[in-house]
Amino acid sequence: MLISRWNNTPSDSVLLLLTEEDTQNLSHFPALPENLKDFAAALISRKDFTGKKGSLLRVPMLEGTLYLLGLGKAAKCAGKLVRDSLAWGLRTAGRNHARNAYVPLGHIDMKDKGFVLGEAAGLCGCVFDKYKTKGTDYEPFALEEIFTDIEDSDGFRKGLIFADAQIFARTLINEPGCVITPESLSQKAQEAAEECGLTCEIWDENRLAVEKMGGLLAVGSGSKNPPRLIHLTYKPEGNPSKRIAFVGKGITFDSGGLDIKPDNFMLTMKGDKTGACNVLAVMKGIAALGLNVEAHGFMTCAENMPSGSAYRPDDIITARNGKTIEINNTDAEGRLVLADALSLASELKPDVIIDMATLTGACAVALGKHCAGLFSNNDELAAKILESSCARGEPLWRMPLEDEHIAESLKSPYADLINCGERYGGAIFAALFLKEFVGENIAWAHFDIAGPDFCDKEYGIYPKGATAFGVRTCLDYVMGL
Ligand SMILES: [Zn+2]
Structure with missing residues (x-):
């Protein structure tokens, strides 16, 4: 799997991890295209998504799919929650036939973000179903590339290891x-x-x-x-x-x-x-x-x-x-x-x-x-x-x-x-x-x-x-x- 810097690259899925506070202020997402920002803001204003801890909203769009993942209150948001949410989001995207994903993380206040993304990306597809001869519970998937707005190739590498x-x-x-x-x-x-x-x-x-x-x-x-x-x-x-x-x-x-x-x-x-x-x-x-x-x-x-x-x-x-x-x-x-x-x-x-x-x-x-x-x-x-x-x-x-x-x-x-x-x-x-x-x-x-x-x-x-x-x-x- 490749994790690389996002450069307006088109991707078939976008994962947006938001705290409850983030939902009130989407303007501080420089790394998000304007149309996507407007779309997310509309969903938030309709209360379809509030940033509640552990929530996931999947919204198919004309091109690709948007995944909104809730991190709850900013003050209580720890690395474990970010890692779990990332893995869940990437797994859901993969099971919905995504081949790549854009995951902006620049707005999240924690260290080791690259590491956590690498680890979650590496683990999201892990299931043990080799003995099932007729179909599996979930179609196996392989995300080929993940784009993000942070630079941390050493962290990605360690997370994948x-x-x-x-x-x-x-x-x-x-x-x-x-x-x-x-x-x-x-x-x-x-x-x-x-x-x-x-x-x-x-x-x-x-x-x-x-x-x-x-x-x-x-x-x-x-x-x-x-x-x-x-x-x-x-x-x-x-x-x-x-x-x-x-x-x-x-x-x-x-x-x-x-x-x-x-x-x-x-x-x-x-x-x-x-x-x-x-x-x-x-x-x-x-x-x-x-x-x-x-x-x-x-x-x-x-x-x-x-x-x-x-x-x-x-x-x-x-x-x-x-x-x-x-x-x-x-x-x-x-x-x-x-x-x-x-x-x-x-x-x-x-x-x-x-x-x-x-x-x-x-x-x-x-x-x-x-x-x-x-x-x-x-x-x-x-x-x-x-x-x-x-x-x-x-x-x-x-x-x-x-x-x-x-x-x-x-x-x-x-x-x-x-x-x-x-x-x-x-x-x-x-x-x-x-x-x-x-x-x-x-x-x-x-x-x-x-x-x-x-x-x-x-x-x-x-x-x-x-x-x-x-x-x-x-x-x-x-x-x-
Ligand atoms: Zn024993």
Whole structure:
């Protein structure tokens, strides 16, 4: 897709994003042809459009179509709303056979406008319908060119890279468990790594045993698809400013294991690999942006299934760092695979470790479907991540990591730790468990994305299905280093 400067170029659609205040004063739109300005003013004077937040008015004209999108009160208009409105408008235009669009943004008071336009334009056509053999819900479309009145080619480029990374992750996450197994996910990672110049090392079950990855092996032991550990590395050409490691939970399907889930809780469990797919997407994005950090991505992949060879409640396993864990629930498997990977990542002595995981239903209960939990042992890191999450419109809420009662409940009578606590404070328990495997003096952040990882219905820049929530925040954070 091309984003270029508008020069009275004819386009088959015009998207006008207006606050309520803008509708009262259309004269400050120098980059709008007079006839279009008059037309919009007439619609506004008839109260067909008031700028109400989230409104969209589509008006076919003699030549092309006008889309008026409401941003609500100017004082409350944030980047997230602009991005969502842009994606919605462009998606609607595309579905109505637009091939190009003119999107003036000069009048909007926010930074990163080029970036936001690039990202929204890149994401607007994203749907997962490859398995429909008879027609799709929406005709696929491709906007060929977008014209705008602002100059920010670097922002457009970065926004498109962010969009590509998210589409890549969403597509992978949406693939069902019969397609994406630990082995096939390894192949996808290998292909992606080759394409963008990352190195990729894959440990199979034999190597995992040699490397004492007891958590990953236990979780994967019930499936005929054996577990894999994928290690991606990106090294910049110059002297990197920091070393950072990303760790992602990659349960390609989570049945719960012998502590099997009820049917309605098992649906969408193909999405339990979101953390790992996000890590792959973040690594791709870092390489495409050519950022000056040394980055490592660990994808910790297993299928959690019940069978005669599955790990059991009461089993005691030993993680990579030598700590022993008593299993009291085989459905609390994510923290076991992450335990090994966090230990492994810590051995590289990175400045920062960030893990992403669809870890606990408790976090989704606490924060809902549109916000993820952030846990961190480092205030400075947490503040930076919250800044990025806010800038990129991915809501994160910092959760407490200090709770002596929950910390006490991690103890097992037979081993060093127990893997599952009581229902109350379940997200905190899981985070405290992970902390046991993070090396000394490493700034660490954990994203519990179990709430916003899947969308029930299309909204803003999100299609129905996988969201790849977390990718934008992580990329933005690394970009800011
Ligand atoms: Zn589980």
